Amino acid sequence: MTRFLPLLWAAFALALAVPAPAADSDPEDLRQFRSETQEARYWDLLGQLRCLVCQNQSLASSDAELARDLRDEVYTQLVDKQKSDEAIIDYLVERYGDFVLYRPPFEPTTYLLWIGPFLLLAIGFGVLATVVRRRNRAAEPALSEAERARVADLLETDSDEDSRA
Amino acid sequence: MRAKVWIPLVVFLAIVALLGVGLTMDPERVPSPLIGKPVPDFTLPRVADPDRTIGPADLKGQVYLLNVWASWCVACRQEHPVLMEAARDTDLTIVGLDYKDERGAAVRWLRERGDPYLASGFDPQGKVGIDLGVYGVPETFVVDAEGIVRRKFVGAVTRQQLRTEILPLVAKLREGQS
Numbered sequence: 001m002t003r004f005l006p007l008l009w010a011a012f013a014l015a016l017a018v019p020a021p022a023a024d025s026d027p028e029d030l031r032q033f034r035s036e037t038q039e040a041r042y043w044d045l046l047g048q049l050r051c052l053v054c055q056n057q058s059l060a061s062s063d064a065e066l067a068r069d070l071r072d073e074v075y076t077q078l079v080d081k082q083k084s085d086e087a088i089i090d091y092l093v094e095r096y097g098d099f100v101l102y103r104p105p106f107e108p109t110t111y112l113l114w115i116g117p118f119l120l121l122a123i124g125f126g127v128l129a130t131v132v133r134r135r136n137r138a139a140e141p142a143l144s145e146a147e148r149a150r151v152a153d154l155l156e157t158d159s160d161e162d163s164r165a
Numbered sequence: 166m167r168a169k170v171w172i173p174l175v176v177f178l179a180i181v182a183l184l185g186v187g188l189t190m191d192p193e194r195v196p197s198p199l200i201g202k203p204v205p206d207f208t209l210p211r212v213a214d215p216d217r218t219i220g221p222a223d224l225k226g227q228v229y230l231l232n233v234w235a236s237w238c239v240a241c242r243q244e245h246p247v248l249m250e251a252a253r254d255t256d257l258t259i260v261g262l263d264y265k266d267e268r269g270a271a272v273r274w275l276r277e278r279g280d281p282y283l284a285s286g287f288d289p290q291g292k293v294g295i296d297l298g299v300y301g302v303p304e305t306f307v308v309d310a311e312g313i314v315r316r317k318f319v320g321a322v323t324r325q326q327l328r329t330e331i332l333p334l335v336a337k338l339r340e341g342q343s
Contacts, residue, residue, distance in 0.1 A: 052300035055192060065265070066300055069291050095298040097198040 028068070031075060042078055045085060046071060049092060050100050058102065197298055197317040204231065204308050205296040209286030212263050212271045219260065219284040221312055228338045229258035230331065231306040232282070232322075233294065235266045236274040238302040244321035245278050251327055252281035257335060261285030264294045264302050307331060309338045 033039040046060035053064035059071055070092070077083045077091065092100045104110050143151070199205075208220040221231075232248060234241045251257050261282035263271045268287060275285070288294055297306070300319075307316040316334060318326065 052195060066291075069295060073295060094198060095295060096300065097196055097298070099195045 028071065031079075033079060038079065041085060042075065045074055045078070045088060048102055049074075049089070050102050052096055052099065193301065194319055195300070197314070199298060199306070199314045200317060202314060203312050204306065204314050205293070207286065207288075207293045207296065209262075209288055209293060212261070212266075212268065212285040212287045213275060213280070214284070215268075215287070217284075219286045221308070224258070224260060224308070225312060226310050227258055228307075228309050228335050229260055229283075230335075231260050231262060231297075231308055233262045233264050233297065233299050233302050233304040234285070235264045235302050236270040237266065238264075240321040241303045244303050245281070247322055247324050247327055248281040249279050250324070251331075255332065257332070258283055262293060262297070262299075263287050264299060265289060265291040305331075307334055307338070309341075 031042075033042065043060060047058050049059040049070070051057045051059050051062035051064055051067040051070075053066050054062045057064075057067070059067050059074070073091075074088055077088050083091075089101070098104050098110075104113065106114055204221050206221055208218045208222065211217050211219050230251075232244075234244075248259060252259060259282050261284070263285045266287070266289060268289075271285070271287070275282075286293065291299070297304075303321055305318040305322050306314050309315050315338060316330075318331075322331065
């Protein structure tokens with residue numbers, strides 16, 4: 001392992017030395033917006049929309065070809081066609097379904113999804129309450145007077161003598 | 166008291182069953198909102214014959230498959246022989262949509278591997294692809310005579326699917342039409 005360590009460091013240094021591909025060559029980074037609010041809306045929209053290819057990435061973070069195309073589409077609709085956020089989201093939902101939304105709508109098929117966690121929480125609290133109540137009841141004095149006296153007696157006796165006996 | 170001992174086991178088995186069912190589901194299969202709706206209209210130049218166009222309007226009154234393909238698509242290679250067989254052995258009408266492709270490569274693909282399509286629309290920008298909600302080529306839509314999308318398959322269609330799902334559905338749709 002130690003033999004490889006210098007090599008590893010060298011590789012590491014090399015990785016740092018090579019500049020990342022020039023970001024400004026990507027036309028996506030040259031996008032012009034009419035205002036800062038518009039740009040904020042653009043990024044906000046992309047963050048809410050899910051890429052269908054890399055399903056755990058938003059349109060903003062995915063590098064998939066389709067995500068690129070959809071970013072183009074969102075940009076065109078937002079900046080060139082001046083559409084509202086809702087119109088753009090509807091446009092994508094019409095084509096790709098609710099799946100593109102990171103925040104799915106509240107409807108019969110998603111009731112369980114939205115309510116499920118709260119339901120589980122409620123069940124958990126219910127179980128906890130019952131267990132605690134039952135335990136309290138069980139903790140009531142379990143020793144009779146005679147037993148108490150015997151315990152006190154035993155505790156007072158010297159343990160060494162006790163073991164010898 | 167005895168019955169209570171089994172509660173954790175029962176809960177555990179219920180969770181196992183739930184997660185087990187979850188494992189058999191494929192998250193890549195996103196249900197298409199297009200099913201039951203008219204296929205989005207488009208008119209595209211044909212791959213092999215750019216002077217002519219193809220689109221759903223040309224196919225009104227026919228039950229057909231709309232198959233999204235591309236020469237760069239690896240799974241399409243697997244699917245292609247199945248489509249060739251379908252075109253040769255059955256009277257199925259298959260229309261292609263050549264998605265985000267280069268014309269030269271697409272023409273070569275059809276020349277080398279055979280052309281199962283009535284015609285293929287050429288969609289280099291993928292605009293029609295977006296209208297169809299395409300996210301993983303190949304994709305195949307079953308469209309009825311009224312131009313309504315009845316089913317969608319994502320990924321390469323297998324012989325099995327062709328025989329047990331597509332052909333019976335097409336036959337049923339044709340029957341309803343006459």
